[in-house]
Amino acid sequence: MQFLRQLWIVFRRQLRIALRNPAWVIIGxxxxxxxxxxxxxxxxxxxGTFGADNAYTLFVPGLLVQLGLFGTLFAGxxxxxxxxxxxxxxxxVTPASRTALLFGRVALNAVQLLVQSIVxxxxxxxxxxxxxxxxxxxGIALTVLLGAACxxxxxxxxLLSKSENVLAPLLNSVSLPVLLLSGILLPxxxxxxxKTVADVVxxxxxxxxxxxxxxxxFDSTVWWGSFWAVVVFAAAATWGARVFQRxxx
Amino acid sequence: xxxVEGLTKTFTARRGKEKVEVAAVAGVDLHVDEGEIVGFLGxxxxxxxxxxxxxxxxxxxxxxxxxxxxxDVAADxxxxxxxxxxxxxxxSTSPEARAGEEVVDHGMLYGISRAAAAARARELFAQLxxxxxxxxxxxxMSGGQRRRLDIAMGLVHDPRLVFLDEPTTGLDPQARxxxxxxxxxLRRVRGSTVFLTTHYLDEADALCxxxxxxxxxxxxxADTPDALKRQVAGDLVQLTVGAAADVEPARAALxxxxxxxxPAVDGLHVSAxxxxxxxxxxxxxxxxxxxxxxxxxxxxxRPTLDDVFLTVTGRSLREDA
Numbered sequence: 001m002q003f004l005r006q007l008w009i010v011f012r013r014q015l016r017i018a019l020r021n022p023a024w025v026i027i028g029x030x031x032x033x034x035x036x037x038x039x040x041x042x043x044x045x046x047x048g049t050f051g052a053d054n055a056y057t058l059f060v061p062g063l064l065v066q067l068g069l070f071g072t073l074f075a076g077x078x079x080x081x082x083x084x085x086x087x088x089x090x091x092x093v094t095p096a097s098r099t100a101l102l103f104g105r106v107a108l109n110a111v112q113l114l115v116q117s118i119v120x121x122x123x124x125x126x127x128x129x130x131x132x133x134x135x136x137x138x139g140i141a142l143t144v145l146l147g148a149a150c151x152x153x154x155x156x157x158x159l160l161s162k163s164e165n166v167l168a169p170l171l172n173s174v175s176l177p178v179l180l181l182s183g184i185l186l187p188x189x190x191x192x193x194x195k196t197v198a199d200v201v202x203x204x205x206x207x208x209x210x211x212x213x214x215x216x217x218f219d220s221t222v223w224w225g226s227f228w229a230v231v232v233f234a235a236a237a238t239w240g241a242r243v244f245q246r247x248x249x
Numbered sequence: 250x251x252x253v254e255g256l257t258k259t260f261t262a263r264r265g266k267e268k269v270e271v272a273a274v275a276g277v278d279l280h281v282d283e284g285e286i287v288g289f290l291g292x293x294x295x296x297x298x299x300x301x302x303x304x305x306x307x308x309x310x311x312x313x314x315x316x317x318x319x320x321d322v323a324a325d326x327x328x329x330x331x332x333x334x335x336x337x338x339x340x341s342t343s344p345e346a347r348a349g350e351e352v353v354d355h356g357m358l359y360g361i362s363r364a365a366a367a368a369r370a371r372e373l374f375a376q377l378x379x380x381x382x383x384x385x386x387x388x389x390m391s392g393g394q395r396r397r398l399d400i401a402m403g404l405v406h407d408p409r410l411v412f413l414d415e416p417t418t419g420l421d422p423q424a425r426x427x428x429x430x431x432x433x434x435l436r437r438v439r440g441s442t443v444f445l446t447t448h449y450l451d452e453a454d455a456l457c458x459x460x461x462x463x464x465x466x467x468x469x470x471a472d473t474p475d476a477l478k479r480q481v482a483g484d485l486v487q488l489t490v491g492a493a494a495d496v497e498p499a500r501a502a503l504x505x506x507x508x509x510x511x512p513a514v515d516g517l518h519v520s521a522x523x524x525x526x527x528x529x530x531x532x533x534x535x536x537x538x539x540x541x542x543x544x545x546x547x548x549x550x551r552p553t554l555d556d557v558f559l560t561v562t563g564r565s566l567r568e569d570a
Contacts, residue, residue, distance in 0.1 A: 006358060013354045017345050082343060090341035090402060093305055094358040095330045 010104025076158030132216030344388025393424030
């Protein structure tokens with residue numbers, strides 16, 4: 001109870017600051033629209049090559065995961081700025097759970113991502129997306145789970161390094177291979193060696209899972225995708241909580 | 250209120266290929282009584298910040314014990330956090346947030362209800378002359394206002410013990426003098442115990458009952474400002490002559506006044522520390538007068554805390570301030 005109250009206080013504070021900055025709210029909402037409008041049309045003629053009937057059913061799940069990864073992976077920059085302003089240290093000398101300090105922040109990233117995802121999917125229907133309703137719900141849930149994991153990871157790295165100069169190259173070197181190997185923009189169908197490498201990337205399975213579930217199919221691909229989303233989130237949340245609880249961080 | 254014994258913090262640093270243990274704090278013993286205002290002084294790198302971070306549970310000690318407000322910092326850090334207020338040098342609020350809400354949220358993290366935290370915050374805004382700034386962004390406040398806001402953050406849960414880390418660094422003289430008043434009020438009005446670090450000796454002199462000097466990770470001196478000043482032998486006598494030819498006779502006259510060390514000559518200034526200067530000064534002046542030396546100036550200065558610092562640590566606090 002105490003923990004949830006503290007988490008809520010941190011979350012509400014972050015939300016208030018975020019909502020007062022309309023620039024970020026607008027940028028957050030425009031991003032998915034730009035992808036849909038400027039990149040989507042390129043994929044329409046290609047969709048048949050990947051055996052898909054509807055280009056957007058193939059494309060939107062990838063966009064969702066990309067949003068989940070990139071919107072939240074840079075959360076650590078905000079944390080470093082807060083550290084510099086003394087906010088993190090001031091919160092750490094209160095009796096509040098240090099895990100709540102992390103999860104309250106991650107909760108804001110998750111809510112932002114949820115709103116962005118809903119906007120993206122609703123707009124996609126205008127472009128001609130056809131997808132099953134339960135599939136969309138599970139797809140967005142997996143996206144938010146992955147995004148929350150990335151935010152935990154990013155905040156923890158931010159707290160450990162306390163430096164944008166460490167954070168920027170590190171996050172970029174993580175995000176680019178993940179982006180390419182997950183088949184986010186184009187499904188990985190060949191060559192074989194690339195498929196083998198991609199198979200060890202959890203996000204690839206998450207993308208595959210969301211793609212499948214969007215068509216209304218609930219098969220093992222979907223369950224594996226869900227499994228990996230939960231595993232990635234659990235690992236990042238555990239590690240993040242440990243970093244925040246460390247006495248010397 | 251604070252009892253510290255053998256407090257030690259070692260960091261592992263890399264020197265070339267080998268790892269070396271560096272002791273930032275090497276066995277600090279100190280105590281602070283309830284209701285005291287204690288100044289914690291030391292040059293940069295002396296272990297001041299590391300000690301403060303251990304006392305405020307931001308850093309775990311490598312060895313030794315520290316009981317703060319009745320609780321052990323290592324065994325029960327949460328109880329310590331509940332009892333202390335910490336005003337950090339780096340601030341405590343987001344530049345983009347609203348001042349009043351920051352204080353209320355901070356209070357709520359201590360488990361205080363929203364209404365109680367808001368009432369307490371309003372009270373602190375009035376006391377700390379922050380009226381009308383409730384909705385102001387901290388980023389749009391002056392340095393002095395922001396520092397007072399940090400103090401309000403540190404006091405929202407009514408702590409019995411307040412840590413202030415370099416509270417007036419970077420403030421203009423007026424804002425400093427104003428803040429000193431508020432720091433003195435912490436005890437006068439609220440009965441709090443105050444532990445403050447500072448670079449400014451005049452600040453320690455004006456505010457503190459006792460001063461602890463830390464150097465090379467150890468407490469080098471701990472006493473009242475007056476007692477510390479008495480440790481410095483003698484008052485400083487400085488003679489300024491009008492012509493270069495008078496420097497040598499003036500030096501000889503000052504040397505005859507039994508100074509603690511041979512007089513130092515710097516241009517037209519001759520100076521030395523002299524014990525019991527009141528008794529010796531008339532003789533010195535008479536001797537100078539007999540020799541026809543015209544003084545452009547004579548100055549007698551009581552020891553300052555800077556002199557104390559120089560005596561205790563061999564360094565001037567100002568050099569690396």
